[in-house]
Amino acid sequence: MGHCRFSLHCYGLAFLFLALHPINGDVSYSIPEEMKRGSVIGNIAKDLGLDLGRLSARKARIDTEDNSVQYSGVNLNTGELIVQERIDREGLCAKKASCVLKQELVLENPLELHRISIRVQDMNDNSPQFKEDSLKIEIQESAVKGARFLLGEAHDGDIGENSVQGYSLQQNDNFKLNVNTKAGGRKYCELVLDKELDREDKQEIMLLLTAFDGGSPQRSGTVVIHVTVLDANDNVPVFRESPDCCLMEQLPSPALIFLLITQMLTAQELYAALTIMTHT
Incomplete structure (x- = not known):
């Protein structure tokens, strides 16, 4: 019996709540993000079958479910739901696949509520960006053809086709690009050595890497x-010139011998040679 009284009490509270907050139906709209202030979302009075002439008398207004930013408002003269604040999908829903803004149309005398769902569509309003302005890579000239060097990925605030779809590398003699896809669909790239490097020929190489999305315009x-x-260490020491020395069968003078041997003897060897010449 006590359980029954409790249940009747609960039903009574529920009935009282519904009586104070009647919800007569939902209405949904789909709009692109970044619409200008004052843009028309839809005619909510017509869509809900409301008496246009009584919107003002019933103090029609738009409330948000969490009392946050007032993104839309109602024009009491026309019954149109209009954009009141800039709607940035990325700021509102980040990377979520579905972005729905929930609001309510409130009418008084009598109190009446209508739920409003505004689905915000992604627009291609962000460009792919890399974390740094430049990437620095050091590569040994002994690196073999096919060696790979991770470049990472670009990031885009948009989703779906409006996010990063691919990469391209400036044409060059030594490298090509390899693009990979992660489990979540995000794409990253690697630099692949296509022709061996030669530091003696070129010590530094500048390349331009481009990330692009699939939006329109791209x-x-x-x-x-x-x-x-x-x-x-891929070069052996070499002499710039190979000194040639020829000893004639009959040397004309010690001075000429001195001149010849100074071209190829060390100081110690030269001293020993001069000592021998002096004692002969």
């Missing part, structure tokens, strides 16, 4: 890759 972002070629 947006892109770039980063400069600065490749420094490190020296490897």
Whole structure:
């Protein structure tokens, strides 16, 4: 019996709540983000079958469910739901696939509520960006063809086709680009050595890497890759000239011998040679 009284009490509270907050139905709209203030979302009075002439008398207004930013308002003269504040999808929903703004139309005398769902569509209003303005890579000139060097990825505030879809590398003699896709669909790239490096020929290489999205119009972002070629011990010492010395069968004078041997003897060897010449 006590349980029954409790249940009736609960139903009574629920009925009282509904009586104070009648909800007569929902209405949904779909709009692109970044619409200008004053833009019309839809005619809410017509869509809900409300008496346009009584909107003002019933103090029609738009409330947000969490009392946050008032993104939309109602024009009491026309019954239109209009954009009141800038709607930035990325700021509102970040990377969520679905972005729905929930609000309520409130009418008084009698009190009446209507839920409003505004689905915010992503627009291609962000360009791909790299974390740094330039990437610095050091590569040994002894690196073999096919060696890979991770470049990372660009980031885009948009989602879906409006996010990063690919990369391209400036045409060059030594490198090509390899693009990979992570489990979540994000794309990153690697620099692949296509032709061996020679530091004696070129010590530094500058490349331009471009990331692009799939939006219309398409947006892109770039980063400069600065490749420094490190020296490897791949050359043997060589003389610039090979001194040739010929000894004639009959030498004309000790002075000529001195001149000849100074071209190829060390100081110690020269001293020994002069000592021998002096004693002969």
